Amino acid sequence: MSISAITQTPSSPTGLMRIWKRYPNVIIGGVMLGIAVFAALAAPWLGTIDPQTIAPFNRLEVPGTEFWFGGDLVGRDVYSRTVYGARISLAVGLGVVVIGISFGLLIGILSGFVSWVDQILMRVMDGLMAIPSILLAVALISLTGASLKNVIIAISIAEVPRVARLVRSVVLQLKERPYVEAAITAGTPFILILWRHILPNTLAPLLVQATYIFASAVLTEAILSFIGAGTPPSIPSWGNIIAEGRTVFSIAPHIVMFPGIALSFTVLGVNLLGDGLRDIFDPRFVSRT
Known part of the structure; x- marks a missing residue:
């Protein structure tokens, strides 16, 4: 193997630098999202305590060596609640x-x-898209009750029409391609056409769309929890923590600040990852590079 071939492998410093120069958003966004996922999975081992433990003597405690992010209105550890809140936000986004x-x-x-x-179907999807997603989610949760499962279902219903219209536009283009028309003419079973020709060509736009759905779901869950229509107060989530701290923001801004930073960090990471994936899968971008 020649020296030039070795230097161009992705594992070499030169290869990694080329990836960084072409798709920096993918690397930055992936690292940021990876940090959030790690914090959610490793929450019990990151120096946290039970996020529901109440310590009245530590009420509104300022950040320090004992309470890294301070204490909330009833003395609960804001650091532990913020870390465990990542589990709720990421679970909602993934669901x-x-x-x-x-x-x-x-x-x-x-x-x-x-x-x-x-x-x-498209008329039904148009009707759902005509209703703001927040209002639709609030209406559904008010009918079914506040729980993690109901929050995921309510937000999902608002996102389905957007995915459906995206896939429909891709399918309408693909079924006019010569290889798809040839497969139909040859009597290829419908399921086989989907598996061989349709689904592989929808994966790229769906992967990009999934990142934006994830970010939107995390934000929507926080908004719903903030207004009291999301996850129950007994479940620590970033929206719940921010909602509880807004009444004492002037004297204890740390209650709102730290979960707000965590929320912004996660959403920014997912959006950067989505932008990078869009650049990778966009043929026009590839032709320019």
Whole structure:
């Protein structure tokens, strides 16, 4: 193997530098999201205590060596609550992505291939998209009750139409391609056409869309919890912590500041990752580079 071939491998410093120069957002966003995931998974081993432990003597304690992020209104450790809150936000984001992508993919494929189904499903999707996602989620949660599962379902319903329209547009383009028309003419089973020609070509836009759905779901959950329509107060989430600290923000800003930073950090990381993936999968970007 030649020296030039070795120097161009992705594991070499030169290869890593090339990746950094071409797609810095992917690396930065991936690292930021990885930190949030690590904090959520390793919460019990990061110097935390039970986030529900009440210590009245430590009420509104300022950040220090004992309470790294200070204490809240009833003396609970804000650091522990912030770290454990990452679990709720990431669980909501992942759950919404799985449900939204799954149902949106199914609806989009059916709408793209079957004309009479398209007329029905797309009108339903248009109706859902006409309602602001926050209002739709609040209405659904008010009917079903506040719980983590209901929050995920409520946010997912608002995201399904966006995925469905994206998949539908991709399918409408793909089914006009010569290789798809040839497969249909040759009598290839519909399922096999989907598996070989349709699904592989929807993965790239769906992967990019998934990052934006994830970020939107995390923010929406925080908003719902902030206004009291999200996860129950007994479950520590960034939205709940911020909502509880807003009444004493003037004298204890740390209660709002630290979970707010964690929320912004996670959403920024996911958005950077999504921007980087869009650049990778965008043929126009690839041709320019």
